Amino acid sequence: MGAKRSLLACAGVVAVATVAVAEEFQMPPEVTPALRAACETDVRRLCIGQNPTVAKVKRCVALKYFQLGKKCQVELASLGFGGR
Numbered sequence: 001m002g003a004k005r006s007l008l009a010c011a012g013v014v015a016v017a018t019v020a021v022a023e024e025f026q027m028p029p030e031v032t033p034a035l036r037a038a039c040e041t042d043v044r045r046l047c048i049g050q051n052p053t054v055a056k057v058k059r060c061v062a063l064k065y066f067q068l069g070k071k072c073q074v075e076l077a078s079l080g081f082g083g084r
Contacts, residue, residue: 030079038075042068 046067047060065073065081 035075035079039068039072042072 046064
């Protein structure tokens with residue numbers, strides 16, 4: 001279950017950054033400041049297209065895990081998510 005939470009957390013980072021108004025959105029507890037700092041840029045670059053949804057971003061992060069930067073990979077791995 002840790003992998004799903006981590007993936008959702010990463011997707012949540014992107015969703016907050018691109019879709020929701022940060023002040024109105026309550027970040028899930030899995031989205032740590034370290035995860036956001038490590039992954040936000042990579043996830044925006046690789047996984048944000050038109051009309052991003054949490055499901056699309058989650059799938060993209062899973063598929064492009066090895067294209068994410070090392071810091072992001074390490075942070076995700078520390079939360080129980082690893083590439084396939």
